[in-house]
Amino acid sequence: MDKEKEKELVKSYLYLNAVLPQLEEIIAYDAEARELTKGWNCTIQMHVPGGAGVRFVFKDGKCEAKLGAVSMPTISLRIPTPEAANKMIENTGTVIPMIWGFWNIGKLGKFMKLTKLMEKYLRPSEEDLKNKDFFEFHTRVKLMMAVYGMKAVGEHDTYVKGIVSKVPNGPMEIKVLPDGPVAHIVLDNGKFTVAKGPAADPMVVMEIKDIKLAYDMLNANVEFMEELGLCRIRLRGHVGMAESLAVVMERIGLYIS
Amino acid sequence: METYKFDKSYEWFERACKVIPGGVIGHKHPAFTVPGSYPYFASRGEGSHYWDPDGNEFIDWMCGFGPMVLGYNNPVVDAAAQEQAKLGDGMSHPGPISIEYAEMMVKLTKGMDWCVYGKNGADITTWCMRLAREYTGRKKILIVRGAYHGAQAWSTPSYGGIIDEDRTHVHFFEWNNLDSFMELINTYKGQVAGVMMTPYHHCIYADQQMPAPGWWETIGKVCKQEDLILISDDVRAGFRLDMAGSHAYFGYEPDLVCYSKAIANTYPISAGLGTSKLKETAEHVLFTGTFFSSMVPMAASIATVKELKRLDGVNYMMKIGKALCDGLVSVGKSNGFEIIMSGPYDIPFMRFAREKNFMLKQLFSGEAAIRGVIFHPHHNWFTSCAHTEEDVKKSLEVADIAFKKVKDKYGSD
Numbered sequence A: 001m002d003k004e005k006e007k008e009l010v011k012s013y014l015y016l017n018a019v020l021p022q023l024e025e026i027i028a029y030d031a032e033a034r035e036l037t038k039g040w041n042c043t044i045q046m047h048v049p050g051g052a053g054v055r056f057v058f059k060d061g062k063c064e065a066k067l068g069a070v071s072m073p074t075i076s077l078r079i080p081t082p083e084a085a086n087k088m089i090e091n092t093g094t095v096i097p098m099i100w101g102f103w104n105i106g107k108l109g110k111f112m113k114l115t116k117l118m119e120k121y122l123r124p125s126e127e128d129l130k131n132k133d134f135f136e137f138h139t140r141v142k143l144m145m146a147v148y149g150m151k152a153v154g155e156h157d158t159y160v161k162g163i164v165s166k167v168p169n170g171p172m173e174i175k176v177l178p179d180g181p182v183a184h185i186v187l188d189n190g191k192f193t194v195a196k197g198p199a200a201d202p203m204v205v206m207e208i209k210d211i212k213l214a215y216d217m218l219n220a221n222v223e224f225m226e227e228l229g230l231c232r233i234r235l236r237g238h239v240g241m242a243e244s245l246a247v248v249m250e251r252i253g254l255y256i257s
Numbered sequence B: 001m002e003t004y005k006f007d008k009s010y011e012w013f014e015r016a017c018k019v020i021p022g023g024v025i026g027h028k029h030p031a032f033t034v035p036g037s038y039p040y041f042a043s044r045g046e047g048s049h050y051w052d053p054d055g056n057e058f059i060d061w062m063c064g065f066g067p068m069v070l071g072y073n074n075p076v077v078d079a080a081a082q083e084q085a086k087l088g089d090g091m092s093h094p095g096p097i098s099i100e101y102a103e104m105m106v107k108l109t110k111g112m113d114w115c116v117y118g119k120n121g122a123d124i125t126t127w128c129m130r131l132a133r134e135y136t137g138r139k140k141i142l143i144v145r146g147a148y149h150g151a152q153a154w155s156t157p158s159y160g161g162i163i164d165e166d167r168t169h170v171h172f173f174e175w176n177n178l179d180s181f182m183e184l185i186n187t188y189k190g191q192v193a194g195v196m197m198t199p200y201h202h203c204i205y206a207d208q209q210m211p212a213p214g215w216w217e218t219i220g221k222v223c224k225q226e227d228l229i230l231i232s233d234d235v236r237a238g239f240r241l242d243m244a245g246s247h248a249y250f251g252y253e254p255d256l257v258c259y260s261k262a263i264a265n266t267y268p269i270s271a272g273l274g275t276s277k278l279k280e281t282a283e284h285v286l287f288t289g290t291f292f293s294s295m296v297p298m299a300a301s302i303a304t305v306k307e308l309k310r311l312d313g314v315n316y317m318m319k320i321g322k323a324l325c326d327g328l329v330s331v332g333k334s335n336g337f338e339i340i341m342s343g344p345y346d347i348p349f350m351r352f353a354r355e356k357n358f359m360l361k362q363l364f365s366g367e368a369a370i371r372g373v374i375f376h377p378h379h380n381w382f383t384s385c386a387h388t389e390e391d392v393k394k395s396l397e398v399a400d401i402a403f404k405k406v407k408d409k410y411g412s413d
């Protein structure tokens, strides 16, 4: 695959499998989003055939994001290529997806509104960030995005796949102290599974001192080795594994900011 | 037993971070031990001990990652170095001592006919690779997966600044796995210049592996059949298995031998030795560096070799290492842990049998460090001729406490 094509492919996985799934968190947190989806009992999916896919399962006032596409969702947006998916999400071109389930068009309109609402949390204003609660939530979403992003990059970027092939199998847990967000990623022969919450038997745990430091780390505003030395970020377990997976995480920045 | 504090280390680290990326460069960065439980800097050393900026004293089982074999500040080695320093160093020609040095190394090392000198291990391993290519006119170099041959682009385990092309012609096979070796030999028939290997497999985050019966014999045979250059990277094991080279210990016949670390008891020097068939080629492959001909480290190296011979150093280091290794297994057992010690006694690697992720080992090592004993959680350790039975006794007492701490937190096996 040529470099440009690979870039578009990885990006589409990042958008569909790391960025969009955060809608689950946002619906749980944001009253407006909850109102928009009130009473929904359906599955809405976006996917590139043979490529990235994400589906949102709405039920009992909750939304669950799942990676991958299924054959019979309520509504399906089928986007022909990774390039088209990226354009659509970046709003840089007109993309007309194939829509299955157009009789649910009202829902689709609201769903599109939801994705717009994400912007508020993904690119927050200075003002919003001053609110402690918002700041914590934004950082949580960003952390989850980074962890899901590791899967997208780790499985589809050729350079990173080379690194990943040498990393031992097992879970890496990332945890913000004292009671901040926790997520983990499990590596199994080049394939990643991502989940929220702690890992059962982690190979390595990264503990970040507090949410402010997590925010700075995720915005590339800290020097990692310095923070390790100062014990503000701690690694317990297979440090070599964390070192390699940090490269995977850093690589996300090459595709999306 | 009172535990140490590292306030000054941290203070210095913060200061360092302002002018040194990451505060400490490379493998001595605190992140690779247990930050918070180790000193970050060493101020002074003597024998097998050193002191940190807070004045804490440590028994050092890392020996500076290998170079210390006779003790820090060894009076015999330092006197020889100082004598040379008085005469001057860094002049516009190499000193006569460079000849004395090469003569000594050639005489010492089994099967070798000539010697060059550099600064670091990687200077030599990288040059040997080029030498093999020049001699054979071929490109490929075969190395063992997980082996370390230095931090040059072709061999570093790190990723920053590396491009694919740096390793296009470096191929990996598995230690003690003849099939994977032969697969490369057959795939790249007529293209392989050389094979670079350490005498035994000292990998990181895993048990060290000694050569399986017949391993070296077969490697040697295939290299001869295929006319490949066999490079023995003895940077880590050199002078700790056999003064004639680790190839003499395991009974193989390399074309090139790479030395550094232990050969000058912490003075900066490395050496490359080769057989006569490569001598002329060695003239064509530029090997130079401003400080390669420094005389003080050569004087130190000559004195180190004499001292190691006088003290029967290798046997002593093995003996003291055995006492430490056996002791740790036994103290571990009495605390309910199965402890695996792998590799030679004087370059041992310790692991809790039940774990793969090193959390127990990190806690163990950190608890030992705050009580004055430096083990490393992930890297192999080293012993020296300066380590005493008293050091072993004290280290095992501390290990006993450290094992108990591990038991308190994680439970015994």
Ligand SMILES: Cc1ncc(COP(=O)(O)O)c(C=O)c1O
Residues within 6 Å of the ligand: B119, B120, B121, B122, B123, B125, B148, B149, B150, B151, B198, B233, B234, B235, B236, B237, B260, B261
């Ligand atoms: C086996 C081996 N080869 C080469 C090197 C590189 O030596 P240096 O760090 O002096 O460049 C090392 C260093 O640890 C080593 O252990």
